[in-house]
Structures are given as C-alpha cells and as structure tokens.
Amino acid sequence: MATTAINLTPRDFKGKSDPDWCPGCGDFGVLNAIQRAVAELGFRPHEIMTVSGIGCSSNLPGYINTNGMHTLHGRSLAMATGVKMANHEMNVIVTGGDGDGYGIGGNHFTHTARRNTDLTYIVMNNQIYGLTTGQVSPTSSLGMTTKSTPFGNVEQPVNPLTSAIMNGATYVARAFSGDVRHLSSLIQGGINHKGFSIIDVFSPCVTFNLTNTHDFFKERIKKLEDEEHDVTDWKAACEKAMEFGDTIYSGLFYVSDRPALEDVEPVLKEGGPLATRKLGLGKEEAQKIIDRMM
Amino acid sequence: MGLGTYDFALAIGGEAGQGIATPGDILARIIVRRGLHLCTYNAYQSIVRGGHIFLTMRISDADIQNHGDKLDLLLCLNQDTMDRHQRLMGPGSRIIYNSDTINPGTEDNGAELCGLPVGELTEGSRNRLVQNTVGMGAIAFLMGIDFAVLEESLTLRFQRRGQEMVDENVKVARAGYEYSKEHYKAFDQPPPEGGKPLAVWSGNDALAMGGAAAGVKFYAAYPMSPASGVLHWMAANARNLGIMVRQVEDEIGVANMVVGAGQAGTRSLCATSGGGFALMTEAIGAASMMEIPVVFINVMRAGPSTGVPTKTEQGDLWQALGASQGDFERIIVTPTDSLDAFNIMPEIFNLTDKYQCPAIVVSDLYISEGRFSVDPDLINMHPNIDRGALITEPSDTDGYLRYKNTESGISPRALPGLEGYVHLAATDEHDEDSTLLSDEFTNPHKRRLMVEKRARKFDHILDDIAPPVLEGPADADVTLIGWGSTQGMISEAAGVLNAAGVSTNRLQIKWMVPFHGEEVMAILSKAKRTIIVENNYSGQFARYLRSETGFAASGHIRKYDGEPFMPHHIVDGVNAQIAGETDKYIPYQEITV
Numbered sequence: 101m102a103t104t105a106i107n108l109t110p111r112d113f114k115g116k117s118d119p120d121w122c123p124g125c126g127d128f129g130v131l132n133a134i135q136r137a138v139a140e141l142g143f144r145p146h147e148i149m150t151v152s153g154i155g156c157s158s159n160l161p162g163y164i165n166t167n168g169m170h171t172l173h174g175r176s177l178a179m180a181t182g183v184k185m186a187n188h189e190m191n192v193i194v195t196g197g198d199g200d201g202y203g204i205g206g207n208h209f210t211h212t213a214r215r216n217t218d219l220t221y222i223v224m225n226n227q228i229y230g231l232t233t234g235q236v237s238p239t240s241s242l243g244m245t246t247k248s249t250p251f252g253n254v255e256q257p258v259n260p261l262t263s264a265i266m267n268g269a270t271y272v273a274r275a276f277s278g279d280v281r282h283l284s285s286l287i288q289g290g291i292n293h294k295g296f297s298i299i300d301v302f303s304p305c306v307t308f309n310l311t312n313t314h315d316f317f318k319e320r321i322k323k324l325e326d327e328e329h330d331v332t333d334w335k336a337a338c339e340k341a342m343e344f345g346d347t348i349y350s351g352l353f354y355v356s357d358r359p360a361l362e363d364v365e366p367v368l369k370e371g372g373p374l375a376t377r378k379l380g381l382g383k384e385e386a387q388k389i390i391d392r393m394m
Numbered sequence: 395m396g397l398g399t400y401d402f403a404l405a406i407g408g409e410a411g412q413g414i415a416t417p418g419d420i421l422a423r424i425i426v427r428r429g430l431h432l433c434t435y436n437a438y439q440s441i442v443r444g445g446h447i448f449l450t451m452r453i454s455d456a457d458i459q460n461h462g463d464k465l466d467l468l469l470c471l472n473q474d475t476m477d478r479h480q481r482l483m484g485p486g487s488r489i490i491y492n493s494d495t496i497n498p499g500t501e502d503n504g505a506e507l508c509g510l511p512v513g514e515l516t517e518g519s520r521n522r523l524v525q526n527t528v529g530m531g532a533i534a535f536l537m538g539i540d541f542a543v544l545e546e547s548l549t550l551r552f553q554r555r556g557q558e559m560v561d562e563n564v565k566v567a568r569a570g571y572e573y574s575k576e577h578y579k580a581f582d583q584p585p586p587e588g589g590k591p592l593a594v595w596s597g598n599d600a601l602a603m604g605g606a607a608a609g610v611k612f613y614a615a616y617p618m619s620p621a622s623g624v625l626h627w628m629a630a631n632a633r634n635l636g637i638m639v640r641q642v643e644d645e646i647g648v649a650n651m652v653v654g655a656g657q658a659g660t661r662s663l664c665a666t667s668g669g670g671f672a673l674m675t676e677a678i679g680a681a682s683m684m685e686i687p688v689v690f691i692n693v694m695r696a697g698p699s700t701g702v703p704t705k706t707e708q709g710d711l712w713q714a715l716g717a718s719q720g721d722f723e724r725i726i727v728t729p730t731d732s733l734d735a736f737n738i739m740p741e742i743f744n745l746t747d748k749y750q751c752p753a754i755v756v757s758d759l760y761i762s763e764g765r766f767s768v769d770p771d772l773i774n775m776h777p778n779i780d781r782g783a784l785i786t787e788p789s790d791t792d793g794y795l796r797y798k799n800t801e802s803g804i805s806p807r808a809l810p811g812l813e814g815y816v817h818l819a820a821t822d823e824h825d826e827d828s829t830l831l832s833d834e835f836t837n838p839h840k841r842r843l844m845v846e847k848r849a850r851k852f853d854h855i856l857d858d859i860a861p862p863v864l865e866g867p868a869d870a871d872v873t874l875i876g877w878g879s880t881q882g883m884i885s886e887a888a889g890v891l892n893a894a895g896v897s898t899n900r901l902q903i904k905w906m907v908p909f910h911g912e913e914v915m916a917i918l919s920k921a922k923r924t925i926i927v928e929n930n931y932s933g934q935f936a937r938y939l940r941s942e943t944g945f946a947a948s949g950h951i952r953k954y955d956g957e958p959f960m961p962h963h964i965v966d967g968v969n970a971q972i973a974g975e976t977d978k979y980i981p982y983q984e985i986t987v
Contacts, residue, residue, distance in 0.1 A: 117833045145816045167810035168818035172680050175650040182654025185638050211643040367638050375659030379609025379779050386775035393593035
C-alpha cells in the first residue's frame with residue numbers, strides 16, 4: 101500500500117512517451133484505467149513497477165510514470181515474479197496481450213496462478229496478433245479468418261478465466277476497456293488483493309479484428325454485479341466465464357483467500373526486501389557450512 | 395604437481411540403488427579427516443535403479459585434481475562389476491566381492507581376489523545393503539586403516555538413526571575387517587597421516603557456496619543433470635542464509651525470473667545444463683540490453699540434445715559464445731577446478747555489478763559432480779563484495795537517466811523503488827532516458843550512440859581479470875593448452891612428461907570473454923610444439939583461439955566418448971605426436987561403464 105498521503109492525479113502517472121497505438125485502440129482505456137486506479141489508491145510512481153512482455157499492449161510501461169520493465173515476448177510474468185521475489189514491498193502490475201500471456205507465455209500463466217504470487221496481471225485481450233499485423237491468437241474465436249487462418253480458425257480458443265481459476269489464481273476478473281470506471285475499480289481490487297490477480301480485458305483491435313469490436317462488446321457485456329453471483333463459488337464462476345454468446349459477463353468472477361507465495365515463504369518473513377538486505381554471510385553460518393564439509 | 399608419497403585409487407562398482415554413495419562418502423570423510431587429498435569421479439547412467447555405477451576415489455598426500463590412471467582396490471557389489479572391471483586390475487591390486495553371490499572370472503592378472511562370505515559374516519542378515527558395510531571393513535583392513543577410525547566414522551554417520559543402527563553397522567564392518575585380516579594381505583603402504591584435516595565438496599557445492607558467499611539472494615532452477623547439485627545446496631541452505639530459492643516451471647521461466655530479480659536489486663543466480671541453457675538464452679540478451687547484472691551457470695554434459703545426460707564433455711563453448719541473438723556484452727568464464735569454481739562466483743558477481751551485464755559460468759560434469767578435498771582455510775566465505783556504481787540515496791529531483799551516456803559507458807544504477815529514480819528497463823533499443831527508439835522512428839544516431847555506450851563498458855575490463863599464466867619450463871619443447879576442467883589432468887600429464895624427459899609446459903585458459911588475446915599470443919608465439927587438449931570432437935577451443943588470435947596449434951588431443959581424460963591419455967597423445975604418428979590424437983577409453 102501507499103506509504104505517503106500525497107494526492108496524485110492520473111495525469112501524474114503519464115509516461116515520457118505518448119502511446120503509439122492506433123486511434124480507437126482499446127488499450128487507451130486500459131492505460132487510463134490503470135493510471136486512475138493507482139492515483140486513486142494513493143500510490144506514488146516509485147512505489148509501483150509495471151512489467152510487460154512484447155506486443156502492442158506490452159508497450160504500456162513506456163506510457164506510464166512508474167518503474168517499468170519492458171521485457172521479452174511471453175516472459176512478463178516470469179520477470180515480474182523475479183522482481184516481486186527480490187522486492188516484495190514493490191507493487192507489481194503486469195500488462196500484456198493475449199498472445200503474450202496465453203500463447204507464448206502460457207506456461208508462466210499456469211504456474212504463476214499456481215504459485216499465487218502477489219501480482220496484478222492485466223491482459224489486453226483483443227483476440228488477434230496486432231503488432232505482427234493480424235494473425236490468429238489463442239483467444240481468437242472459432243471460424244475467425246485472419247492472415248494465418250485464411251479459411252477460418254479451427255482451434256478452440258482458451259478461456260483465460262477458467263484456466264486461471266483451475267490453476268489457482270485467487271482474484272479473477274474480466275472487464276471491457278470501453279468502461280474505464282468499471283475496469284479501474286477491478287484493477288484497484290486486484291492491486292488490493294494479496295495473491296495473483298488476473299483481469300482479462302476485452303480491448304478491441306480496431307485494425308485487425310473487425311469481429312470483436314467495441315460495438316460487439318457493448319451489445320453483449322453484462323456486469324456480474326448486477327446478477328446474483330457468489331465470488332467464492334468457483335463452479336458458478338466458471339459457468340459464468342464460459343458464456344460467450346449474446347451475453348458476455350464482466351466483473352469479479354472469483355476470489356479466494358488462499359495465502360500468497362510471499363506469505364508462505366519463510367525467507368521473506370523478516371528483514372524487508374531481499375534486494376536491500378545486507379550481502380554476505382555471517383561468521384557463524386559460514387563456519388557451520390565449512391564444518392559440515394569436514 | 396607432485397604426486398606425493400602416497401597415491402592410491404579404489405573403486406566401488408554396482409548398480410544404481412545398491413548404495414554406492416554411502417560407503418563412498420564415509421571413506422571420503424575418513425580420508426579428508428586424516429588430512430589427505432582426494433578426487434572422486436562417479437561414472438553413472440541416467441537411471442534410478444539398475445544399470446552400472448562406478449565410483450573411483452583417488453587418494454594422495456599431494457593435492458590431486460583428477461582421478462588418475464590406475465586402480466589399486468576394487469569393491470564389486472554385483473557380478474556385472476566383476477565381469478567389467480576384473481580385467482583392468484593389475485598385479486598387486488585387490489578385488490573385494492561377496493563370495494556368496496559373485497564369481498570372479500578365471501583370468502589371472504595378478505590381482506588378489508578377496509572374497510567375503512557375507513551371509514556367514516552377517517549371520518544371514520537380509521539387509522541388502524549389508525554387503526557394502528562388510529566391504530568397507532575389508533577396505534579398511536586392506537588399506538591399513540585402523541578399525542577404530544572406521545568405527546568412529548560409522549558412528550558419526552549413523553548416530554542420528556539410533557544406537558541400534560550404529561551397533562549393527564559397526565558389527566558387520568568389524569566382521570569384514572577381521573575376516574580380511576585372517577585371510578588376505580593388506581597393502582604394504584598404509585595411508586600416511588597428512589596435515590590438518592581437509593574438507594570435501596563437489597564442484598556444484600563450490601559454485602553454490604561461492605554464490606552464497608558473494609551475496610546471492612535469489613536462486614532459481616529447473617532440475618537438470620549435472621547441474622541439480624547447485625539447486626540442492628541452495629535449497630538445503632536457503633532458510634539459514636536468507637536466500638529465496640525457487641524451482642520454476644521451465645528454464646525460460648528460471649532465466650527471466652533471475653533477470654527480474656536482478657533488476658529489482660538482488661544478486662541473482664541460476665544453473666542448468668546445455669539443454670536448459672538453450673532455453674535461457676533469450677533472457678541473457680535481455681539482461682545485456684537492459685544492463686542487468688545476473689549470473690548463469692551452464693554445467694556441460696555430453697550433447698547434442700539430450701545427449702548422454704550423465705557424461706562429461708566440453709561441447710558448449712560455442713553455445714555460450716552464441717547464447718542469445720545480437721551483438722552484446724557478456725562475460726564468459728570456465729572454472730579450472732572446484733576451488734576456482736568457488737572463487738569465481740564472488741569475482742564474477744563483482745564484475746557483473748560493475749559492468750551491469752550478464753555473465754555465463756561454464757562448468758562441466760567432471761568438476762561439478764566430482765568430489766574433491768579442499769583446504770578449508772582456502773575457502774574465503776567473506777569475499778569482497780562490490781556492487782559497482784549503485785545509487786542508494788533518494789532524490790527529490792527528476793530527470794534520472796538510467797542509461798546515461800557516460801565516458802566509461804557505465805550508467806549509475808538506481809534500484810527500482812528509490813524515490814526520484816523512477817525508470818524503465820527495456821529490451822527494445824532505447825535512449826538514455828529509456829525511451830524506445832522505435833517510438834522515435836528508430837533514430838540511427840541514437841542507436842549507434844547506445845550500442846557504443848554499452849560496448850565501451852568493456853574497453854578496459856581486461857584490467858580487472860588475471861591473464862592466463864604459463865606453468866612449467868619457459869623454453870619447453872611441448873606446450874599443452876587447455877581450458878576449464880582439464881587443468882587437473884593436463885598438469886599431471888605435464889609432470890609425467892617432464893619426469894620422462896619430454897620438456898613440457900602448459901597454459902590453461904579460464905576467461906573466454908573477455909579474452910586475453912595479446913597475453914596469450916605473447917606466450918604462444920614463443921612456444922615450440924603447441925597441443926590443445928579438449929573434451930570435444932571438433933576442437934571448439936582451437937577454433938575460438940584461432941578466431942581471437944589467428945593462432946593455429948601444432949596438434950590436438952581430443953576426447954568425446956563421454957568420459958573425462960585420464961593423465962596417461964594426454965601423455966600418450968603427446969608422445970604419439972612427437973613420434974610423428976598424428977597431429978590429432980584420440981585416446982582409447984579403457985574403462986567402459
């Protein structure tokens with residue numbers, strides 16, 4: 101949590117560069133929502149690290165005024181886990197796209213959920229590979245024609261929410277980038293949650309995905325908050341997450357109070373972040389190691 | 395390297411699961427407590443039960459760094475060991491075996507057969523490991539070790555499991571000792587009393603301990619032979635030493651985690667073998683581009699691909715040189731023995747912190763899984779720790795340039811979280827203030843500036859590391875050139891050659907990148923017959939030396955059968971080349987395991 105009560109505005113979290121996204125890109129809404137969330141939570145830029153992979157949406161750390169790592173394609177969660185292990189007092193937000201997170205980074209997605217590392221993972225899911233100019237993605241719908249599936253996609257899309265729930269994520273949400281206020285509140289919830297939070301955000305690609313458009317989602321999105329939904333019921337959460345027809349739910353699907361990795365790792369119990377601890381061995385410990393070799 | 399007054403080698407052979415490690419460990423501790431040196435090489439297979447395991451332990455009052463050329467004593471735990479190794483034993487040697495279950499061959503090569511009726515000696519014990527302990531008793535008698543010494547070691551080993559366990563083991567060991575005393579002749583020379591007690595460790599222990607001493611606070615790994623020993627040491631010591639140890643889903647995750655932890659500010663380490671290292675390589679380039687200090691260990695095994703997972707080779711030099719796309723700064727070092735493996739770790743962490751770059755430590759199965767005696771006073775557990783140009787005080791001004799274009803190329807580094815030093819680390823090419831060049835129409839002048847800034851860091855790095863030294867007579871007729879783990883065999887071979895009148899010196903290369911090209915050429919240009927010794931088929935180091943210096947050696951000794959060099963392989967190779975028989979000698983591996 102924030103340490104100093106200085107009221108910053110979302111504008112204070114504006115990065116050095118302006119986004120190079122296409123006009124109308126859903127990612128603008130996500131960037132705004134993150135800036136709004138961290139400002140409203142009272143953070144200051146040096147208290148946050150934003151980590152991304154590679155892709156259109158992964159350029160985000162350059163557009164936000166926090167510490168950042170713009171890493172390798174698919175590796176944001178692994179890098180972010182390293183950051184969090186080394187400095188568990190840092191608030192680590194991970195951003196990226198569906199190809200980055202659910203395709204090339206799928207293994208890390210599975211295991212980060214299982215580990216329940218205290219990260220807030222925001223996926224800008226546009227169901228297409230944008231930066232590489234329009235190929236099928238792991239979340240592309242069946243039948244979708246793209247440059248790499250000119251006769252239609254025949255592979256079943258992944259469901260990031262049910263995957264996350266099954267694998268042990270403890271805060272699982274979905275949002276639409278067109279509703280910044282709602283998205284921002286889900287991000288705040290994710291940051292406040294201790295454990296692995298995933299917020300899958302429909303963030304339409306206006307250039308390469310002409311199926312899953314802003315209008316497509318506006319017509320279908322229904323908020324879970326408006327229904328009777330028990331966020332501790334994983335079965336109900338999965339059922340709601342599987343619906344992808346005339347109704348597509350957004351909101352908080354699932355929450356669990358399973359302890360985060362940082363809370364079950366004895367090495368982190370005392371002494372502050374590993375990154376700032378004194379280096380080198382104590383005389384006694386060193387001698388014990390040598391004695392065991394004799 | 396003098397061989398001292400005592401040079402004895404024993405071997406224990408059996409199948410996986412027969413418990414070879416325990417008697418090996420008990421004997422090793424008896425030896426080092428006596429102040430004697432040892433080198434242990436375990437030839438094994440990728441199998442949990444069955445197969446054939448052959449543990450060789452060489453003992454001397456001199457510092458030895460290889461397992462030698464001959465065997466004096468063989469303990470067979472199964473028939474297979476007898477069948478495979480009896481023929482390798484010579485006159486004066488002894489073979490111990492359970493005469494209830496193992497039949498020696500008919501060949502008489504002068505080895506004394508020391509059968510032990512294990513059933514009778516143990517009153518019909520059904521513990522299948524009991525023959526090991528009886529055998530240890532026999533070994534102690536034949537070697538001339540007092541039974542009291544063995545008894546003390548067995549007690550130390552088993553006391554945690556209760557007095558009954560201790561008594562049982564001491565009883566059967568004594569039976570083996572007494573039976574041998576009645577029936578067989580001990581070796582003439584018992585092991586001398588050496589100096590002060592020594593310690594014993596593996597190269598993997600040394601790498602892990604060196605890392606811990608250097609201040610590693612984050613260690614990640616995916617299990618892979620022959621690197622897993624580093625993980626096991628780290629995991630066992632993590633809580634006491636405050637090291638975060640994580641076993642990760644794959645080596646890609648491992649590498650990226652250590653880079654992330656390095657950026658956040660811990661000294662971060664990982665270890666793997668070639669296949670895992672292949673998966674790590676993209677992250678190594680990322681660390682270089684983001685200028686993050688982090689250390690990767692590759693413990694080489696015989697490749698390519700899955701290769702021979704339990705066998706040694708020096709086949710990954712070019713993999714290390716080519717690890718990750720692009721043209722970038724990194725350090726590559728190849729430890730020459732277990733103590734060097736330890737000492738390298740603090741040194742390499744200081745270098746990576748100073749130069750803000752990744753480093754690769756290239757070890758191999760021989761050093762990493764071998765067990766060696768070491769003088770505990772030589773293990774500096776409190777080495778100098780220098781984190782380089784690190785900003786630690788917060789600031790109330792903005793405008794920090796993480797990648798500031800300085801004269802040295804080194805940009806003072808602030809750890810994320812420090813107020814006033816908010817910054818981005820990017821794998822895209824970036825400007826001094828981390829702005830991606832692709833956001834500026836890939837400005838070619840800025841690209842050039844940043845490439846040169848990073849490269850400039852290495853302009854004077856050679857001043858920080860010791861150049862290789864020519865050992866032996868300066869005007870020798872033969873110069874043996876090796877790299878990494880072959881130092882122990884080459885130095886002994888050079889000693890043997892010199893004693894036989896073949897004037898020989900040697901040059902062992904440890905630092906691959908940066909490379910002391912000038913210093914190496916100053917030595918080699920004066921050398922007469924130069925022979926490169928390496929444990930691979932194609933001469934990876936020979937090619938690298940030529941690429942760095944233009945120097946082509948007169949001859950080569952290469953081995954690529956999975957087994958390490960023995961000193962006589964090198965001696966034979968030199969003699970064959972002097973006789974004009976070949977300029978590329980491939981020794982025959984006598985011991986098949």
